[in-house]
Amino acid sequence: DAGITQSPRHKVTETGTPVTLRCHQTENHRYMYWYRQDPGHGLRLIHYSYGVKDTDKGEVSDGYSVSRSKTEDFLLTLESATSSQTSVYFCASGSSDLSYEQYFGPGTRLTVT
Amino acid sequence: ELKVEQNPLFLSMQEGKNYTIYCNYSTTSDRLYWYRQDPGKSLESLFVLLSNGAVKQEGRLMASLDTKARLSTLHITAAVHDLSATYFCAVEPGNQFYFGTGTSLTVIP
Structure with a gap:
């Protein structure tokens, strides 16, 4: 399995607060x-x-922003969390070779109260 | 609006039986x-179908792709309890992935 981790795995936050989720992969995947x-x-x-x-x-990008400053890290930010953003968030990565495989992280369960 | 439709959404089948899950999509996509x-749990990749007429098999699962009909099928042969899970299809027009809503499969002893 590709090495993809997500942090945190669970988070509870209040409406209006900023939240950042992190995805880290060790496969040198481009995507x-x-x-x-x-x-x-x-x-x-x-x-x-x-x-x-x-x-x-x-x-469904409204209310979310992302940044990727290194190949291995992809950050997702909720600038001002809303209850409608309560969800399970999955990160995935994939290379650009002919396999076109996508490998998924374990997921982050986010609850906005 | 791009649509990826799976049916059935819920499937309960007895061990040993065969069944097919269908995935219809509304846009051109070279891969399924x-x-x-x-x-x-997280998602596990089963098959990547790269061209029209592609067929792939792994154990009791076989997937096929008809790009002209915009249809893919996932056929289950002689189901066993371990196949109980939710199955998703997805298409990828232009680097963006669009998923179906999933088929929840329960295999009953």
Whole structure:
């Protein structure tokens, strides 16, 4: 399995506070992704990165920002958390070789009260 | 609006039986992905289908892709309890992944 970790694994925060989730991969993968998973919606892409400092918006990017200053780290920030951002967040990474595989981290359960 | 639809959403099947999960998508995509997720766990990649007519098999699971019909199938042969999980398909038009809502499979002894 690809080495992908997420931190924290669980977080409870209050509405209006900033929150940063971290994704760290040790596979030197070029691509990294942030998803949220909610019942009835499957996984939805928030933002993705195709290289250091190269990021783009996904399907549900409003209220989220990302940064990637190193190949191995991809940060997701909720500038001012809202209850609608309560979810399970998954990070994934993938290389640009012919396998097109995506490897997922263990997930972060975020609760906004 | 891009849509990825799976059916059925819930599937309860007896051990030893065969069944097929369908994934329809509304946009052009050269690749189709299948993932498995166990309760409370992360997603595990099962198959990456790279071209029209692609067929891949692993154990009791076989996936196929028809890009002209925008349809992929995941066929389960002689189901066993260990296959109980939620299965997702996903497409990737232009570096962005779009997932179906998942099929929750329960295999009953």
